[in-house]
Amino acid sequence: MHKLLTLDLREVQRELLRKNFVRSSEALGPTETIFRTKEHGYRRIDDSILLHVLNFEAGRPYSLDMARRGLVCIQIIIKGTYSRWLNNRADLVNSASIQISNMPRATSETEAGMTLRGVLIACERQYMLDHLGLNVDCVPAAYRPIFLSETGMAETLKLPTSPSAISIADQLISCELAEPLKTLYIKAKTIELICEIVSRINMLSAHRPCRVQSTDGKSQAIEAAAAIYRREMFRPPTIEQLAFRVGLNRNDLTDGFREIFGTTPHSYGMMIRMEQAQNLLRNGGLSISEVARRVGYEGYSSFSRAYQAHYGYGPSLSSEPEL
Template identity: 60%
Template sequence: MHKWLDIDFRAIQSELRGRDFVRSSEILGPTESLFKTKEHGYRRIDDAIFLHVMDFEIGRPYSLQMARPEFICIQIAVSGTYNRSIGDHVDVVKPASIHISNAPLSVSDTRAGTKLCGVLIACNREYFVDHFKLNVDRVPEAYRPIFSSRIGSPSSLMLPAKPDIMLAADQILSCRYHEPLRHFYLNAKVVEIICGIAAQINGLPAQMPLRAVPNKRAVIEAAAMIYRRETFNPPTIAQLATRVGLNRNDITSGFREAFGMTPHAYGHLLRMEKAHLMLQDGQLSVSDVARRVGYEGYSSFCRAYRSHFGRSPSIVKPKPGR
């Protein structure tokens, strides 16, 4: 059965002035049948900004009408697809995309079974422009009402998915800290994203197409960053594909084009290079190095190292002066 929901960003902002987090069920009523997730709600960043983390499966089809006057909405979609309507204008929000919009009212329609992953950052329009020093005159004219008008625009500004922004979104989604560290970490990542978005907008060309083509290379670079950051416990290809919003074939072909190897081979290369540097440093035993790069056993690490470098890790000598 289709469900109709209404939410007002002003009410969320008002609730968040007295606390750090508001659950959706407090605003929408019972949501267990709609959103299959541990946490669904809105998190205070400061008096002008709040965050909604999308990491859930849709249990029932619904339409969510959002009253959001004077709010700049940054939507970073990692996986899952849904429709967003502003007046008669409909946008399909797809994976590996960044949408910037500002309209008094929008409606999002989502089908049951859809798995949505991404972040929504809502920021008061004037605060966004003034606090982050957005040069509205540099914004292409077609999109200028998003930042300069109280009534906004039915068209959203679609930006190429830059690796640093996609990586920050992934770090928000994969955050495992408990409070209060979670609060501090997510706040820092949201500010990082907004700074990146503001810098990207300030550098837009004067003539920009109405629809930006998703930058697959940037998404692949974001995936590579995940491997570089998580050498201790690298994700599987399936997990990596889910996190960056591409399918396995696109991930594999993208890595072959960018790095000349499969994602698995790229992750293995990083682990071996990191292990070799630690062995040359001479501060850790071979067993400790093995654990640092995600190997549970000494023997399995030695086999992998010998296969990669053609010699045993135990004969690696520290560099002079170490």
Template identity: 30%
Template sequence: MTLFLSVPEALSQHPQAEQTRSIRQPWTIPLIDAAGKSQGYRQSVDLRPGLNVLIDDYTLQDDLVVDYGEDEPCDPYQYLESSFMLSGHNRREEIQPAHNFFLAKWRCSDGCQVHWQAGERVLKFDIHINADLFETFVGEQFDALPPLLRQIAQNPQPSQHRFRHVQPTTTAMQSAIHQILHCPYQGLTRWLYLEGKVIELIALRLDQIREAPEARALLCMTGDRRDRLYQARDILLSRLDNPPSVLELAREVGLNHNKLKQGFRQVFGTTVFGYSQLCRLEKARQLLYEGHLTVAAVASEVGYANAAKFASAFKRKFGITPSACRSGEKLR
């Protein structure tokens, strides 16, 4: 069964919520599961004009689709987001747990759907920031940012340019998010504390952009090369039981193998092998959760000839054994 959480439906039931939405007033949409197996919520709060925090927190026994509404055109606007995937996987953003992305682009629609996978604890923390406020925060260091990011943030004219930068989430970032989610204060002290921690997160994220050489390289990546990288990704997904080597994959998509390795990490935030390994284990998790195949059969299905190696890799990734997953034990 697939669960649905509809933002437009929640707004239609409480139309005054969006109209009277005020600063520092959290707005929460609970996840409703009639069977009582899954739980969680989606919460949004504006810390100040132009600075918004969004939290998705779910414990899922079934797949979940979060619907933002129809993908209808709207007036273009500058969209800057820093998104931290603490746990869980969705089929839209292609970001691994313990990684994050910074995105800057002109946005022309608000509608989309995000699909979260069953059997997982989902925790995602997003920061949305107005372009003018972003420039104010950065101040004199604005010129040190990558040219494309500066162009999107400053240019008042809509464009097709898009800046996306993927990196691992550092210990300092994880600590700041933990402090935000477990803030011990109340009242004005709470809101000043939360705003300070969110600004700290923005600073840590911009420092990654400034220091990471792949951020600059990604700006120069052609559309054709990016298309070939996505083609390589699709080949890996279609051949999980017998993944090609990097050299074979490079030949299939027409890229030099070094450019494939470098570009794959820039776009997907991990190596070719790491991505293939992740997808194989994710497919294994789904098959085990369904319970129709034995552990040995699942290992074979995702390309592991050695069941012991499969069990070891699965436990490293999810914190439980394949047999425990098949028995319905929750992932850690």
């Protein structure tokens, strides 16, 4: 039997005027058996925007009845699925698309054991129009009530996912900074994600029906994984961690890297680190030990062996000035 939870995002938003984070247990009551995770709650981005990060396993089946009047909700899922009802219209929320809706009430159901990774951004509808530059004239007429009407519409505006959107969502989910840097980082990344989505909405054709075109979700996940390697070369994730973060299994991740980059994830990550190391060495100004540290090696010896194996010569030759 599903555990019934009720949530009013407007009440959460009012509470966020006093503090930066509201735990789910404060808004929903005891949730320890429902959301298996270190942190589950709602974060203030500014007076008009809040963020909810999904990064948990459902410990038991639950239904969430959410009141969200006047808010445009943007949902990006990297891993997992759940069912959602908007005015008795059922929809499946998964990684196939970015979903944008504004019905005053939504009900979702999640099954026990489901792992969900993603983000929900709730933004005041009028704020999107007045301060974020959303151009409603670019939105197909059938979907304009999402941005123009308080009562909303049961239909959801769906945009294709993109490697950059997946990458930013992953950065929000994976942020391990301590405060106050964590709050500043999450606010900046949330605004970056909103800017990308508003920009994409503004490029829609108002004269064409808006349908999510068929996209290769696996290829986009692989591109996002490659971006993680480039961004985190100083502390690269394991293949298992990388696969989890982009919503693939290990075999799909490995096969995808071979198809797109012609190599394994490990070899791709090594190539990125060695190319960065070579650039740093050629630019001069840093010792070999410092270059090693910047690309994720704890000591000179292990870095030197890896560099020799990759290029066929040691890092000292790369650091010598050209004659």
